[in-house]
Amino acid sequence: GAGVSQSPSNKVTEKGKDVELRCDPISGHTALYWYRQRLGQGLEFLIYFQGNSAPDKSGLPSDRFSAERTGESVSTLTIQRTQQEDSAVYLCASSRQGGGYTFGSGTRLTVV
Template identity: 90%
Template sequence: GAGVSQSPSNKVTEKGKDVELRCDPISGHTALYWYRQSLGQGLEFLIYFQGNSAPDKSGLPSDRFSAERTGGSVSTLTIQRTQQEDSAVYLCASSREGGLVSNTQYFGPGTRLTVL
């Protein structure tokens, strides 16, 4: 596609439920990144994929968070047993090659997650 797409755009869930967020990167981009932005905060790095493997998972806040990428394309971020502090905008970005920072990251519109 023309840009990074994310779905759903908005998700409201009850505390304790599991949610799945999806990211479709730009076609041909090998690197994919997940970030989140809580209200009034900056961009918090979560995880980075190069192809289907995740060399850097250092940003995942707890073991309730996991992510996978299949076929070197679509990625899903799963949050189990959601908590109210998980409420944030979850952003996905992709770049042509990972490990070569001169390749700019392009962001999707984000998924706004609200945990009641």
């Protein structure tokens, strides 16, 4: 597609439930990144994909967080047993190697 697409745009979930966030990157962009942004804060790196592998997952805050990418395209970020501190905007970006990022509009996750 023309841009990076994320779904859903908003998600409200109950504490303890699992959620899946989806990212469709720009076709041909080999690099894909997930970031988290809490209200009024900067972006916190979560994980980086090159193709379908994740050479850097150092930003995942706990083992409740996991992500995968298939077909060098779509990526899914899964948060298990959500907690209130997981509430944030989750941003996905893709890029050609070493270039500027193109961001999606994000998924605003609210855990109640």
